Structures are given as structure tokens and as C-alpha cells.
Amino acid sequence: MPDVDTASISHQHLWCTMDSLSDCSEALNEVLAQQLKPLIDQELSIVFDDLTTIRAEGSTSLEGVSSPG
Incomplete structure (x- = not known):
């Protein structure tokens, strides 16, 4: 950027x-397609x-957590 x-x-x-891009993914795809068209010699x-999204989720509780080993 x-x-x-x-x-x-x-x-x-x-x-x-990533959240913002996800919210406007359709519009983003349209803009990208229009920008790619001139670079391709065929009709597109x-x-x-x-636009793979990797998501990580989890929760942590400090009470009752035992450490490994």
C-alpha cells in the first residue's frame, strides 16, 4: 500500500x-477483475x-488452568 x-x-x-476486506469482498473482487482485464489478451x-482467510479463535481461563508436564 x-x-x-x-x-x-x-x-x-x-x-x-482483514475484517474490513471481508466486509467489502464483493466490491473488491469487482475492482480487481476490472483492473486485470486490460492485462489479459482474451475476453474475461x-x-x-x-483471498483465503485464516481465522484463529480461542478462549483462555486463568482459573483452574494447569501447566503441562
Whole structure:
């Protein structure tokens, strides 16, 4: 991304960005398809892209937690 200070990006920033991208994925796919069309010598009717989402969920309870081993 132009004009982004990568040193200031935190893990939390990345998670929030993924949520935002997910919320507007249809519009994002349309824009990407329109930008790719001029790069392809054929008529473009369908575009496959990989916007794989990796999600991690969990919960922690401090009471009653025993350490391994």
C-alpha cells in the first residue's frame, strides 16, 4: 500500500484490515477483475483469485488452568 509506514503496523491493525476486506469482498473482487482485464489478451468472463482467510479463535481461563508436564 502506498504511503503506509510498515513499521507502525501492528498485529491488531492486520486483523482489523482483514475484517474490513471481508466486509467489502464483493466490491473488491469487482475492482480487481476490472483492473486485470486490460492485462489479459482474451475476453474475461470469470476471474479466480485466492483471498483465503485464516481465522484463529480461542478462549483462555486463568482459573483452574494447569501447566503441562
